[in-house]
Amino acid sequence: MVMMESGPDNSPRRITILGSTGSIGCNTLDLIQRDREAYQVEALTANTNVEMLASQAREMNAKFAVVADENKFAALKDALKDTDVEVGAGRSAVIEAASRPAEWVMAAIVGAAGLEPTLTAVRRGAAVGLANKECLVCAGELMLSEVASSGAALLPVDSEHNAIFQVFEFEQRQAIEKIILTASGGPFWKTSLADMAKATPEEAIAHPNWDMGAKISVDSATMMNKGLELIEAHYLFAMPEDRIDVLVHTQSIIHGLVAYIDGSVLAQLGSPDMRTPIAYALGWPNRIPAPSQKLDLASVGTLNFEQPDSERFPAIELARQTLRDGGAAPTILNAANEIAVAAFLQQKIGFLDIARTVETTLSKLSGYSIGALDDVVSIDGEARQIAMESLSACAVVTV
Numbered sequence: 001m002v003m004m005e006s007g008p009d010n011s012p013r014r015i016t017i018l019g020s021t022g023s024i025g026c027n028t029l030d031l032i033q034r035d036r037e038a039y040q041v042e043a044l045t046a047n048t049n050v051e052m053l054a055s056q057a058r059e060m061n062a063k064f065a066v067v068a069d070e071n072k073f074a075a076l077k078d079a080l081k082d083t084d085v086e087v088g089a090g091r092s093a094v095i096e097a098a099s100r101p102a103e104w105v106m107a108a109i110v111g112a113a114g115l116e117p118t119l120t121a122v123r124r125g126a127a128v129g130l131a132n133k134e135c136l137v138c139a140g141e142l143m144l145s146e147v148a149s150s151g152a153a154l155l156p157v158d159s160e161h162n163a164i165f166q167v168f169e170f171e172q173r174q175a176i177e178k179i180i181l182t183a184s185g186g187p188f189w190k191t192s193l194a195d196m197a198k199a200t201p202e203e204a205i206a207h208p209n210w211d212m213g214a215k216i217s218v219d220s221a222t223m224m225n226k227g228l229e230l231i232e233a234h235y236l237f238a239m240p241e242d243r244i245d246v247l248v249h250t251q252s253i254i255h256g257l258v259a260y261i262d263g264s265v266l267a268q269l270g271s272p273d274m275r276t277p278i279a280y281a282l283g284w285p286n287r288i289p290a291p292s293q294k295l296d297l298a299s300v301g302t303l304n305f306e307q308p309d310s311e312r313f314p315a316i317e318l319a320r321q322t323l324r325d326g327g328a329a330p331t332i333l334n335a336a337n338e339i340a341v342a343a344f345l346q347q348k349i350g351f352l353d354i355a356r357t358v359e360t361t362l363s364k365l366s367g368y369s370i371g372a373l374d375d376v377v378s379i380d381g382e383a384r385q386i387a388m389e390s391l392s393a394c395a396v397v398t399v
């Protein structure tokens with residue numbers, strides 16, 4: 001494992017942020033900005049948001065700024081023309097950004113689009129802060145085998161996994177009974193199925209506790225986010241599906257728990273602010289300060305917990321089933337979900353159609369296994385195609 005606090009010879013630690021213009025990317029930069037001397041920004045990447053990327057690159061004196069959309073190359077070059085920042089565009093440039101020699105890389109591209117860049121950073125043995133859960137969902141075994149052979153450190157950033165990472169006694173693995181992921185329940189936890197059927201994208205992305213990108217916000221509303229996290233936890237902590245519980249905790253104060261054979265349950269608590277888990281991953285193996293609001297349990301008063309509801313939120317069970325089925329099932333689930341969420345955000349399908357599309361796609365594709373990256377890419381593509389076809393069977397939403 002890479003255990004580096006700074007760069008070689010105590011020089012500033014070199015950092016790359018894949019997806020720097022997103023919610024996680026901005027929170028990571030916020031932390032870095034608070035201790036400028038400690039870090040050198042190697043590379044920053046975005047998909048299309050040239051304006052924000054250029055301002056981040058200028059502000060942080062980044063060495064390399066990359067926009068994935070090739071059509072934005074000229075705009076990025078123009079925006080940074082009076083600086084020393086090298087610019088790049090296109091998928092290959094994003095991969096090049098990941099291959100540059102940063103000791104620590106934040107993987108914060110959303111969706112399976114982040115897989116290859118994240119794998120690139122893993123393959124050169126970097127410490128990788130993993131926010132992009134879809135990477136592990138669609139290629140978990142491949143990712144873990146690359147981590148094992150490169151010696152990279154995979155540091156969970158997802159708040160639940162980060163919490164479990166903090167209280168999981170790896171040297172006492174045989175004494176761990178189960179791990180428990182908490183779930184906020186999202187904006188529709190108290191909403192009837194009939195009202196969920198009419199939910200708009202604006203309502204779905206209005207998360208009660210967290211301020212996040214659109215895709216993960218919709219995933220939280222369907223609770224597919226918890227399904228994806230279940231798969232992520234299975235790979236990160238080598239836990240079988242039936243030893244990973246989900247507990248609805250609408251306050252989002254306890255982020256994750258580990259239950260031991262002696263009856264002890266260890267938990268990590270904190271205000272719902274992603275800068276805490278990001279700081280843990282950024283400072284690891286040490287702790288660094290984060291500006292998150294300090295937790296005041298006396299003013300919180302009581303902590304509440306409920307069981308998940310599989311009738312209104314079928315996504316968690318769909319995800320569990322993919323782990324039981326094995327092979328490429330999680331890859332298919334992830335790809336179908338990405339297509340369905342995008343269609344919902346474009347108001348082409350209704351909210352409840354998201355889980356239906358995933359279920360239909362899973363029922364049409366089975367028996368595939370994953371070996372190399374090419375398998376992932378091909379099955380992901382096939383699942384996207386089938387998901388697209390099944391969208392037409394869904395009721396088109398009229399607004």
Ligand code: NDP
Pocket residue numbers: 018019020021022023024025045046047048049050068094107108109110111113131132133134157158159210211212213214215216274
């Ligand atoms: P955002 O949508 O806010 O940001 C996504 C980032 O990825 C942006 O920089 C975006 O660029 C870039 N991007 C999008 N598509 C592509 C592409 N095809 N190729 C290259 N870059 C791309 O997402 P979040 O920050 O919310 O989430 C990022 C990841 O972290 C997700 O996997 C999410 O599940 C996970 N996560 C997020 C949490 C949160 O609090 N937000 C919590 C836990 C996990 P541009 O701005 O130009 O579109």
